[in-house]
Amino acid sequence: MSPKIKNITNWNNYPIVSANEWSFNYPEEIPSIIGQKSAAFIARGNGRCYGDASLSDNIISTLKYQYILSFDPVNGTIECQAGILFKDLIDFLLPKGWFLPVTPGTKYITLGGAVASDVHGKNHHKEASFSEHIISMEVMTADTRIHIVSKEQNADLFEATTGGMGLSGIILSVKFYLKKIETAYIIQQQIRTKNLEEVIEKFEEYKDYTYTMAWIDCLKIGKNQGRSVMFAGEHAELNELSASRKKDPFKIKPGKSLSVSFNFPSFALTKLSVRAFNQLYYSTHRTKKNMIIDYDSFFYPLDSISNWNRMYGKNGFLQYQFVLPLSDGSKGLKKILNRISEKGRGSFLAVLKMFGKQESLISFPMEGLTLALDFPISTGIFEFLNELDAIVADHGGRIYLSKDARMNKDFYHETYKNAGQFRSIINKYNNDSKFESYLSRRLNIHGK
């Protein structure tokens, strides 16, 4: 059957590529899709990465492959097909007293995408990234064989699949551990800090909290550089809820949902508007302890504004998320903040997070500080981000492949120390490198 040719782009609307899109209901259908061409294929979930990781000449959508295969309510494990959305998982799990072990800031991602990006959440410092909670997976490689992989079985393929950006094969199903919860609520501590030093101290002070992250004002200079609002949270226990909420502890009020129904014009996002927004945000978020808020507002504040990506206009935007090692302290981070404020390239959404220890083949996290910034695509942005890359590399850091649409291959090979080993594993299982993306070509991940 001939596929559908369409223009496809991910969440940041850059790049837009013309591709054949295929889908499947049963794994038996995949061999006839990938077998008929020598061309490159890549699996794609819900398109929430920020770049070209799930874009290729031929795209295999996993969205129809989305059933729950097994659920163990005693031991808290679940096995699902890779196309299921985190939202659907939560809708199913939450009323039964279970939650995802790790979640990023949107629930509109697929399980397969979560594994391919090895996503992290606000609990990375305590509970690591998603791959840490996987029991086993099924992965189809280019020869159309289905491999069962885990930390014990076919461990090399497991490692090259978690964080492997879909280059090791098609993730079919994933079995993983869940987190037991008593309520749908989070007890949140909101702490306003004057500058970068103080927020780093606060991360240290609140490190026993399961969830921590901070919004940071990246335009402020001088003694208030890096002023922040840090959030720390714990799942609320039943006895911590008010009497009325106790009756139905897993039910939350549907929040207000907003929608951005058109692309904003480019003048909407300027240094001035970002500065004004930052001032407003900072002044309205004073230190406030023991607030009880629902999980949706805590984990997914942006999901309540559908199509918020349109705020960045039709040209799209770039997200820049890097991590710098703990040993670097705040040195590299300060240099980057200086560069941003010098150039006046502010970001509405600047999110700072402390990562815990993680040893992995190709996943993004390492122990240290990570900052995520959004920049509209405008004149000079690519050159500017190259300058930031140089600082990140100098200080021993790297950037997140799922958020990348523009870094160059030398920077990738320099900062991902296991790039060579990753390449040899994906090539071992996929002789003719059937699975390629615009990202993998741009970064020469296959080493051709």
Next chain:
Amino acid sequence: MKVLILGATSDMARALANLLAEKKYDLILASRNVGRLKAFAGDLAIRHNNKAELVEFEATDYASHQNFYKNLPFRPDWVISFFGYLGDQKLAQKDWTESRKIIDSNYTGMVSVLNIVAEDMETRKHGVIVGVSSVAGERGRQSNYMYGSAKAGLTAYLSGLRNRLHKSRVHVLTVKPGFVATKMTENMDLPKSITANPEQIAKGILKGIKKKKNTIYVLGAWRGIMLIIKSIPESIFKKLKL
């Protein structure tokens, strides 16, 4: 409420089964290849705590239909039939086997099984029969008249059935979805504003049953579109590239 879904592997059928499972209906899912429904049935059991029965059903094995219906795990209150085959128009023009397959899957098979269902419901004076036909059946067009003519036959059959069963209080609903984003239409470039998703069709069918509708298009725009298409004089219509 007990429901039999024929052709249950289709995207629309699954969307409806999912909706009904959530509402705690008892389901029989019938399909040529029940192996392909196992993961789906497992999902319904886990997600909605609803154990659907799976039964083999071959639409074009007419001789098997009596026994198929007689041996069902329970008598259905509703029978909802989705099966059909779009086929390849160009191939069918030259190849009788393809033409025959299109006619049999969309029309003959439907008549064979619904005859049996109708007899049973007429005796019981109770039931709902839903047949999924198509707007393609409203006027023959060169691009898909094999499929369209079989669906036209089905639409006329369902209308006759409705007329016959009215006095027995059996409700017959004809569904004429326009474009639906499904497996069958995956390689077509369909205009978004008039393309329904399977979930919309499922909700539309349920609403059509509850409101005792005779014919539904689900997306209202299609009623207007088809009105226009039907009102073009044949002398002009025959010259169009449709």
